[in-house]
Amino acid sequence: MPQRCCVPGCKASGGHRFPNDPTLRMKWRVAIRRTDVKTKKLWNPGQHDVVCYDHFLATDYRRTLSGDRCRLTENAIPSVFKFMKTCSEESPRAKRFKSRSDASLAIPHLINDDSIDVQYETEIETTKEAQESIIINDIESSQKSKNIQCDIPSFGKFSIESFKEDNKIINYYTGFPRF
Numbered sequence: 393m394p395q396r397c398c399v400p401g402c403k404a405s406g407g408h409r410f411p412n413d414p415t416l417r418m419k420w421r422v423a424i425r426r427t428d429v430k431t432k433k434l435w436n437p438g439q440h441d442v443v444c445y446d447h448f449l450a451t452d453y454r455r456t457l458s459g460d461r462c463r464l465t466e467n468a469i470p471s472v473f474k475f476m477k478t479c480s481e482e483s484p485r486a487k488r489f490k491s492r493s494d495a496s497l498a499i500p501h502l503i504n505d506d507s508i509d510v511q512y513e514t515e516i517e518t519t520k521e522a523q524e525s526i527i528i529n530d531i532e533s534s535q536k537s538k539n540i541q542c543d544i545p546s547f548g549k550f551s552i553e554s555f556k557e558d559n560k561i562i563n564y565y566t567g568f569p570r571f
């Protein structure tokens with residue numbers, strides 16, 4: 393009868409015995425997160441205690457010539473645990489990210505004006521960049537900036553000027569309540 397896996401919550405049997413090297417052995421003990429019920433300290437494995445194959449990655453094994461027997465690499469540490477999976481699935485960060493992406497999907501529906509297209513967003517970005525470059529040019533040459541300023545109306549309805557009356561659109565593009 394093979395030895396049961398000593399990892400908490402794991403019911404598999406068979407596996408790898410703890411390494412003899414004290415440092416590596418300690419890493420295994422920390423990795424499996426098992427505490428001693430009596431001492432409340434890190435559980436100390438016995439001579440026959442094993443960690444089953446489920447807790448190791450494929451890269452923790454080295455290929456043997458015979459191929460059929462799995463041998464761990466010298467510094468392999470068990471790293472695959474159920475408690476890790478549940479942590480990452482239900483982490484607050486993951487939830488936040490999910491709700492955030494849901495919210496961003498919902499935003500376009502708030503705008504009922506058919507003439508507003510998501511494409512306009514890039515147009516506005518271009519306008520902002522153009523205005524910034526105008527400021528830089530203004531410092532370099534006032535003569536030049538006059539010419540560029542004359543070109544601004546050609547951005548027409550894509551310019552921020554045409555949006556600033558509509559708080560809903562301003563909010564959509566800038567995140568601020570109004571212009």
Ligand SMILES: [Zn+2]
Pocket residue numbers: 397398399402403404443444445446447
């Ligand atoms: Zn196990």
